[in-house]
Amino acid sequence: MVLNYSIGFSHHQRSSPAWKGKPVQTTCRPGTSSPGRHRLRSRLRHKLRVLLVTVLAASLLPWVGGALASAAHVVHPVPEDGSVFDPDIVYVGRWDTTTSPTAYTPYWAGAYFRVGFTGRTVGLKQRGTVNLWASIDGGSAKLYKNVSGVVNLTPVPLSPGRHTLQVNYQAIAGYYHGDAVFQGLVLGRGETTFTPPARTRLIEFVGDSITVGLTTSQQARTAYGWLIGERLGADHTQIAQGGACLVATADGCVGLQRQFTRLGPLLSSPAWDFSRYQADAVVINLGTNDVGHGVHTPTFQAAYISLLHEVRAAYPHAWIFALRTFRGRYAAQTQAAVSAVVSAGDSRVSFVNTAGWLSPADFTDGVHPTDQGHRIIAGRLAPIIAARIGAA
Structure with missing residues (x-):
């Protein structure tokens, strides 16, 4: 069994974790003695052991019966999986991200999300029928009318590599046309998300x-x-x-x-x-x-x-x-x-x-x-x- 977990990052963060895809490195200040470096390494090894035990315990909680299982804290999947709380998805506007653990809902007109993804295909999971606009790689937006369930945004696969996606739901006079409830991305085998280019304003x-x-x-x-x-x-x-x-x-x-x-x-x-x-x-x-x-x-x-x-x-x-x-x-x-x-x-x-x-x-x-x-x-x-x- 392979266990993947995100550690210490809120799903409301707009930027991706700094450690993503990089080895953890430690640096000693000039003049630090060898015993000092040894103590630092020992502390790091201890923290990693504690972290490993904590993660392992968390992974077992869902299989524990009775009240303990029902009270267990839900551990979010590792980032880059396209779930609604994937921190690589940048939500812009006023989104309800607390009512449901598996679905986010936008309010007012013009709310949207941006995300980067690797690979050749991408889709959306929608709870109900809705009209939405999607733009890939900054191209012209395409209107998808009365779509629901899994919405394939790439019927013709893209070229291999990194791509960006922007999605917003069609609003009529400020109300969304249909059931604007987003349940996550659908990614191809081996594909991941990444944080799209930052906008500073x-x-x-x-x-x-x-x-x-x-x-x-x-x-x-x-x-x-x-x-x-x-x-x-x-x-x-x-x-x-x-x-x-x-x-x-x-x-x-x-x-x-x-x-x-x-x-x-x-x-x-x-x-x-x-x-x-x-x-x-x-x-x-x-x-x-x-x-x-x-x-x-x-x-x-x-x-x-x-x-x-x-x-x-x-x-x-x-x-x-x-x-x-x-x-x-x-x-x-x-x-x-x-x-x-x-x-x-x-x-x-x-x-x-x-x-x-x-x-x-x-x-x-x-x-x-x-x-x-x-x-x-x-x-x-x-x-x-x-x-x-x-x-x-």
């Missing part, structure tokens, strides 16, 4: 259906937030919901001022753990829908100030960009909210005046930008963000 986009990318050809993937992130070589999130307001209203409008701190858009969603990732920039585009729900301007301005405080508490070092809505709604109140927090001492907040960015031809329905409209927004906004946080 993360930009979070907070908004409504415009930020979701509603009416565009690929929804979240063709929305300005996704385009900006990819253009700047940054990871990106879209904490956005179709029909969302800034202010939660009695007639049911989802209020981002309240839901921003939550895993998902539902009132029952648990609080989000902001230690999971830190954004370098946050872009807020809210106010288009509040008018239709009767939100008064003083209420809007106060709620915007509150949201800016919440974002700052979540991301102490992020630069915050508050956009004038593309239809100009609550523009004065948005700018006044920014001025208020800047005057109170937060110098890393900017109001972005988007007046004149889009023409009537850049909208599908007078509200939602076309693909071209989103590209225009990305072209105007990306340099503003890059000037503050840089680009890869």
Whole structure:
């Protein structure tokens, strides 16, 4: 029996273990005596014996009957196996990684994962029927519609070697189309995963259906937030919901001022753990829908100030960009909210005046930008963000 285990690494870590595939080495400082080196070797041998006994004991626990077996700690398989907790899989956005030990679920629009893999084939394990996008080696994304179970992403095998994969689930107005529950990768015999190239920046986009990318050809993937992130070589999130307001209203409008701190858009969603990732920039585009729900301007301005405080508490070092809505709604109140927090001492907040960015031809329905409209927004906004946080 061959036993493989991961030791001491959380499945929430985004980077692969430093020791992966490398022999453990010890180095003595100059001048260390021979007895000192001997003691160091003895201590290392002792620790390795203890570690071996611990791992062996853990491997036997599942076969022990009775209450001891039921209470045994579950030991995760060795990294590089493609399981959902494989640390080589980089999850971007808000994913539920705690409800199930064998499946992860994304929330909000535009969540995705990135991973590297060796070999010629790769697939996904999906709990139920879903629409998803997959891109291999940075190529054009392919839409897989109504797929479930084992989803083969390489019906034509790839060339041998190292490859990268990016997957996101199709969102319609902020809700995923189908059962967006990921149960791991399917790798070929002898294939392993590896950590994909690191991205040193993360930009979070907070908004409504415009930020979701509603009416565009690929929804979240063709929305300005996704385009900006990819253009700047940054990871990106879209904490956005179709029909969302800034202010939660009695007639049911989802209020981002309240839901921003939550895993998902539902009132029952648990609080989000902001230690999971830190954004370098946050872009807020809210106010288009509040008018239709009767939100008064003083209420809007106060709620915007509150949201800016919440974002700052979540991301102490992020630069915050508050956009004038593309239809100009609550523009004065948005700018006044920014001025208020800047005057109170937060110098890393900017109001972005988007007046004149889009023409009537850049909208599908007078509200939602076309693909071209989103590209225009990305072209105007990306340099503003890059000037503050840089680009890869």
